[in-house]
Amino acid sequence: MKSVLFITLRHCRLTAGLVTCVLVLSASACSGPKKDADMSATNDTNHDSLLPEDGAPLRNLNPAPRDAYDIRVVLRGAPGPFAEIDAAAQYDVTNAGECGEPQPLSGAVPRISTTEKVALTRVSDTEFVGRVFMDQVLDEDYYGRGVCHWKFVETRVSMRESSDPMATWFVAAIDAEEIVRRASAATFFSSVHYPKAEIDNYANFGHESLDHVDAKDRGEFFEVELSAMEANQ
Secondary structure (H helix, E strand, O other): OOOOOOOEEEEEEEEOOEEEEEEEEEOOOOOOOOOOOOEEOOOOOOOHHHOOOOOOOOOOEOOOOOOEEEEEEEEEOOOOOOOEEEEEEEEEEOOHHHHOOOOOOOOOOOOEEEEEEEOEEEEEOOEEEEEEEOOOEOOEOOOOOOOEOEEEEEEEEEEEOOOOOOEOEEEEEEEHHHHHOOOEEEEEEEHHHOOEOOOOOOEEOOEOOOOOOOHHHHHHEEEEEEEEEEOOO
């Protein structure tokens, strides 16, 4: 899997219709879910330690973010339509060990991450545009141990043929460095698992290139390209 904005091992799950991944180790791809002590500030109720009484994620969003980039999503050679296409931006706290809340028994401080939904505008059947903000999450003292500093990590796009739980999620990403450089990132997916796989909510993270695929078989793949440009305010 490509480092999506969103290049490390990730613990993956479905949250509010989005395929989200939380970084847990350095280097590797998200092949097998691995239990870890992450503190993910999403609406996932499995992380109650980060949820205040009203159930909202424990992070405050910038009411007037300014550091904006537009992400363009282009599908090429898709085997069919996608009824659902969602995007999300991931932010991690860079100093969780100093500002986060230690676990009661071990005293270890889990990493802190949040995934925020990105609204997509349909340009055509094969092109979409969404805006992400580097400064969307506010640096604040959330645990009474000092200011937590948030960093934009990556943007992911998740798509599937239908809302059927057996429909495969195809997940592409572009990381923060590529976005700042206004670069592009291509992800190639085999059409074998379109529209459905044999596993509920199966997520396919594709390949960065087709160098490992015989030329005669490359026609079985389709491409999702994510590119970035600085947004006009």
